[in-house]
Amino acid sequence: MDISEITTSSSTINGDVENLTTRIENLNTEEPKHSSLLESSYEVKVTSVDDEPLLSVTKFEELNLNPNLLKGVYEMGFTTPSKIQAKALPLLLKSPYSQSGTGKTAAFVLTMLSRINYDLKAPQALCLTPSRELARQIMVEVRKMGKYTPVITAEAIRDSHAKTSGRSRHEEFAEAQLIVGTPGTVYDLLKRKVMEKKHMKIFVLDEADNMLDQQGLGDQSIRIKNMMPPSCQIVLFSATYSSEVRSFATRFAPNANQFNLKVEELSVKTIKQFYMDCKSEEHKLEVLDDLYTLLTIGQSIIFVQKRETADKIAKRMTEKGHKVINLHGGLSTTERDEVMDGFRKGSAKVLITTNVLSRGIDVLQVNLVINYDIPMDITGRNPDFETYLHRIGRTGRFGRTGVSINFVHDAVSWEIVQAIQKHFQREIVKVPTDDWDTVEKILRKEVS
């Protein structure tokens, strides 16, 4: 099978690029005749989030794509943009939106929407995500983009049916055309035949590297993928591009056409990185208290390694008079939804959480990320670079300036910060833990 590799160079604000790997597998034996990048028989309107006037293009040239990318597009047999692309692509490719996670999400949401036969009331497009929160966020994007299409959607996450009052899951999933969910629930629904699979046309695995390399999530994702009909298109999205991911992805979807699109999806360059040298584990809590007492901080996320740490520091910070909320997988689904909704609305400013929110979550106003615990692998000795990048990527979204502060408290955490600095070739600047005027001056310069 023909393998095309398209690499765009960066043409954007900061010039930094990260790999966004998209593997597209099409098991149809006959080569489809493309007239447009995404096939669509249904007319779809796309609206801009800010209700800005929408540009429309009639030629791919007008999109200011990298010449090499454009060359690939033509070589594959695409000629002119379809109706949906004419309106959607300028929006998707526009700066600074191309920097946000929404750009990536929009790309596969658009693909899913364009694959659906809207006359057929059955599941046709399925997207898996590593967390409940990310699934819900993607569904918001789906409903925005599909606002003017008759698409029927359903969330396949725990207890989702509790909110769709009056309808059973059987009823809901019988007619749903586009489904976004987490692997456990999706697998359960497929196994129990609550969700039909024979009309499935596109299967999207978001945060594929994370999904595939994790025991549990990986098993479930593979089982689900194997349940899809042979004609179903498989699309893997991954923000990292390690050889491990590549080989796993190859086993997951052999015979795949592979596209490597370099985008500035995740970038350490727009995010200022600092570290604070704490004396001990206990001292970290005091520094955190001081930080929120003595500085004025907008919305922020505090990442910890364990659920119990999240609970512990949430309790301690509350006792010290700070208003914080806390989110991890140990909470009930209702609690998780309430906490997340509150944080998105801005009614809560400080969110303490685990790696459940390290990936993909977009909250515009977040301008500070604190790594209360430095991300490490399960040995507790080695840095977890991917998680670090994803975590600090929760700030500085949409081209805004973001700040991240790493708490260091012993030799191991110090070593890991040094390793991270070396790995990303970006300086992580030390700020004092006892001179808050200085800290404020340093941070103010960045957050202003």
Add this chain to the structure above:
DNA sequence: AAAAAAC
């Protein structure tokens, strides 16, 4: 060994 993910 962490966290996530089903009933």
